[in-house]
Amino acid sequence: MTSSDVYTVLRRCSIVPVIVIDSEDSAEPLADALLAGGIGCAEITFRTAAGQRAIRRIADRDDFVVGAGTVVNADQVDRAVEAGARFVVSPGLGLDVVERAQQHGVAVFPGVASATEVQAAIGAGLSAVKLFPAEQLGGLALINALAGPFPDMRFFPSGGIRPETARDYLDHPAVFAVGASWIVPRADIAAGRFDRVEKLTRAAVTAMASPARLPRTPHAAQQETPDAR
Numbered sequence: 001m002t003s004s005d006v007y008t009v010l011r012r013c014s015i016v017p018v019i020v021i022d023s024e025d026s027a028e029p030l031a032d033a034l035l036a037g038g039i040g041c042a043e044i045t046f047r048t049a050a051g052q053r054a055i056r057r058i059a060d061r062d063d064f065v066v067g068a069g070t071v072v073n074a075d076q077v078d079r080a081v082e083a084g085a086r087f088v089v090s091p092g093l094g095l096d097v098v099e100r101a102q103q104h105g106v107a108v109f110p111g112v113a114s115a116t117e118v119q120a121a122i123g124a125g126l127s128a129v130k131l132f133p134a135e136q137l138g139g140l141a142l143i144n145a146l147a148g149p150f151p152d153m154r155f156f157p158s159g160g161i162r163p164e165t166a167r168d169y170l171d172h173p174a175v176f177a178v179g180a181s182w183i184v185p186r187a188d189i190a191a192g193r194f195d196r197v198e199k200l201t202r203a204a205v206t207a208m209a210s211p212a213r214l215p216r217t218p219h220a221a222q223q224e225t226p227d228a229r
């Protein structure tokens with residue numbers, strides 16, 4: 001799966017569950033619950049020791065695309081790719097993370113918080129980035145400001161987004177997906193309440209569904225040739 005393929009999958013999902021998982025045994029039933037609710041992708045963070053192992057448990061599935069989140073150094077990129085992650089998400093713009101992901105040929109979405117970082121990301125060959133922490137930075141107001149000087153950049157806002165604000169983000173032409181932690185509560189995962197995760201997922205998919213949201217392909221080279229500089 002190429003970086004462009006991954007972008008397309010995330011764009012179609014539009015809601016990317018951001019998962020903090022405490023046991024790799026929860027990975028498969030969690031993926032099943034998300035799929036049953038209508039979402040076939042997820043970002044499993046490296047915030048816990050179980051994150052890498054959980055990715056490995058579901059990486060080979062043909063019906064689900066899993067990536068690694070909270071990746072903050074090149075060594076973690078190696079570990080994520082070895083586990084089977086199809087994409088890498090970082091809270092900040094670490095060029096070592098970007099370069100290592102590009103070397104592996106996996107999609108990478110580093111976090112940005114300013115025009116300076118967006119410009120640096122473009123210099124690294126990227127055309128899609130994470131905006132983090134989105135709400136605390138100003139949310140849609142910041143995206144509007146950044147979309148002017150960087151019209152070809154696409155954003156994946158994450159951090160503080162709620163069910164009642166997610167649709168506003170998704171309606172913005174510069175946004176290709178949003179990070180959603182509210183549909184995968186850590187406590188529900190730990191307690192095995194996957195039926196609740198399914199219900200939350202289904203409700204989110206229904207609320208965000210829109211025939212007007214058509215695929216938007218990024219223009220810069222990174223998404224088509226991941227090792228572009």
